[in-house]
Amino acid sequence: MAEKKDKTTIILFSGDLDKAMAAFIIANGAAAYDQEVTMFFTFWGLNALRKEEHVPVQKGFLEKMFGWMMPRGANKLGLSKMNMAGLGPKMIKNVMKKHNALTLPQLIEMAKEQGVKLVACTMTMDLLGITKEELIDGVELGGVAAYLGDATEGKVNLFI
Amino acid sequence: MAEKKDKTTIILFSGDLDKAMAAFIIANGAAAYDQEVTMFFTFWGLNALRKEEHVPVQKGFLEKMFGWMMPRGANKLGLSKMNMAGLGPKMIKNVMKKHNALTLPQLIEMAKEQGVKLVACTMTMDLLGITKEELIDGVELGGVAAYLGDATEGKVNLFI
Amino acid sequence: MAEKKDKTTIILFSGDLDKAMAAFIIANGAAAYDQEVTMFFTFWGLNALRKEEHVPVQKGFLEKMFGWMMPRGANKLGLSKMNMAGLGPKMIKNVMKKHNALTLPQLIEMAKEQGVKLVACTMTMDLLGITKEELIDGVELGGVAAYLGDATEGKVNLFI
Numbered sequence: 001m002a003e004k005k006d007k008t009t010i011i012l013f014s015g016d017l018d019k020a021m022a023a024f025i026i027a028n029g030a031a032a033y034d035q036e037v038t039m040f041f042t043f044w045g046l047n048a049l050r051k052e053e054h055v056p057v058q059k060g061f062l063e064k065m066f067g068w069m070m071p072r073g074a075n076k077l078g079l080s081k082m083n084m085a086g087l088g089p090k091m092i093k094n095v096m097k098k099h100n101a102l103t104l105p106q107l108i109e110m111a112k113e114q115g116v117k118l119v120a121c122t123m124t125m126d127l128l129g130i131t132k133e134e135l136i137d138g139v140e141l142g143g144v145a146a147y148l149g150d151a152t153e154g155k156v157n158l159f160i
Numbered sequence: 161m162a163e164k165k166d167k168t169t170i171i172l173f174s175g176d177l178d179k180a181m182a183a184f185i186i187a188n189g190a191a192a193y194d195q196e197v198t199m200f201f202t203f204w205g206l207n208a209l210r211k212e213e214h215v216p217v218q219k220g221f222l223e224k225m226f227g228w229m230m231p232r233g234a235n236k237l238g239l240s241k242m243n244m245a246g247l248g249p250k251m252i253k254n255v256m257k258k259h260n261a262l263t264l265p266q267l268i269e270m271a272k273e274q275g276v277k278l279v280a281c282t283m284t285m286d287l288l289g290i291t292k293e294e295l296i297d298g299v300e301l302g303g304v305a306a307y308l309g310d311a312t313e314g315k316v317n318l319f320i
Numbered sequence: 321m322a323e324k325k326d327k328t329t330i331i332l333f334s335g336d337l338d339k340a341m342a343a344f345i346i347a348n349g350a351a352a353y354d355q356e357v358t359m360f361f362t363f364w365g366l367n368a369l370r371k372e373e374h375v376p377v378q379k380g381f382l383e384k385m386f387g388w389m390m391p392r393g394a395n396k397l398g399l400s401k402m403n404m405a406g407l408g409p410k411m412i413k414n415v416m417k418k419h420n421a422l423t424l425p426q427l428i429e430m431a432k433e434q435g436v437k438l439v440a441c442t443m444t445m446d447l448l449g450i451t452k453e454e455l456i457d458g459v460e461l462g463g464v465a466a467y468l469g470d471a472t473e474g475k476v477n478l479f480i
Contacts, residue, residue, distance in 0.1 A: 013178075013320075042182060043178055043182060044241050060258075062251060062255045063255070065251065066255070069242060127252075128255070129255075144185055144186060145193070147189075148186075148189055148190055151315070152166055154315075154316070157317070157318065158318075159318040159320050
């Protein structure tokens with residue numbers, strides 16, 4: 001009989017590069033220790049899951065505005081501190097390259113390979129007018145009920 | 161004999177509209193699943209509980225300054241991202257209206273109706289010079305000890 | 321036979337004065353209730369542990385830039401809200417003095433005296449080029465594995 005695995009859940013609310021990296025580093029670490037990991041992407045955090053290319057979708061005006069103003073995908077996120085009009089993210093990316101650290105897109109890829117469940121918040125998608133086609137592959141959809149179901153069984157539950 | 165309910169605690173540290181909404185959506189969800197939910201409002205998070213009208217209270221100079229500079233109530237909060245001098249919150253409120261999503265004041269009302277315990281951090285009140293009369297009705301007062309007592313029994317404990 | 325103590329872990333990701341204070345107030349509270357408390361300092365949170373004086377260390381250009389741009393130590397942190405080019409932190413410090421509240425350096429000292437384990441994230445140190453000599457005394461080093469080991473046993477796990 002299989003032993004029950006420890007569970008970890010992470011809500012990624014933030015759309016900042018540094019916070020998204022922290023979230024994925026913890027998620028990948030927990031998955032490497034054979035934990036069951038679920039990440040919920042809500043509000044600005046959803047931007048980390050957007051495809052880089054423009055996906056033509058019929059939208060209302062406000063939804064178009066949001067789609068246009070928010071960063072499209074993991075490569076476009078800014079920093080929570082020292083963003084300096086994009087210089088900060090460049091510096092961080094340079095220093096990460098120098099140290100052979102994984103980029104955010106690589107961290108996301110690794111999470112998927114390790115079986116981390118990526119759940120996009122349906123309420124946010126609805127509000128900001130983001131459709132499933134605009135998100136990277138391998139993402140599930142869920143709401144607050146799905147989150148609570150997992151978190152109640154989680155040993156570690158973080159809001160980032 | 162009543163089964164013991166699952167407990168959820170949320171510290172709302174942030175005074176941002178989007179983060180406050182996320183906190184109340186989770187809290188209301190957990191309460192709907194019959195969990196015992198406690199929300200602690202500390203630092204800027206306390207602003208979500210302020211009454212909209214000015215309440216005349218005797219205060220020192222610094223406390224007056226804080227009271228004057230900080231947003232008065234759930235309707236006045238800004239966004240953590242894309243605030244754009246108030247345009248962001250207006251866009252979010254418009255898009256929420258369009259989608260029939262509950263506003264923050266409505267989410268707070270629902271939390272109270274569902275029995276979510278709202279606790280204002282006494283240390284913050286003391287520091288920033290906010291009195292109980294300036295807070296909306298139905299709010300309890302408590303400190304870090306009250307929080308730890310609840311959180312130690314909580315299955316889900318978030319800091320937002 | 322000693323009863324097993326409750327455990328609390330806090331990740332301090334933020335380099336903001338207000339968030340660092342909140343983290344240490346919770347940590348000190350939990351330690352006062354005889355809990356085993358571990359704080360992990362990652363990304364900007366590491367700045368709270370930097371020594372105030374300049375420590376001469378051989379560094380690459382990017383690492384020097386980060387070291388120069390980031391606040392050096394607990395006394396230099398800004399606020400997450402209402403920083404107003406340094407006026408906010410001054411106001412907060414004034415109001416804290418008036419109310420005899422502990423400063424952040426005092427909260428850190430108290431945490432150390434109470435046996436709170438302070439762990440600096442090695443990945444962040446590596447990335448930003450911060451060495452152990454540049455951190456205050458009494459800090460351990462650890463990575464995501466150390467965090468997960470503690471957090472899996474923690475009753476309260478927060479990300480701040």
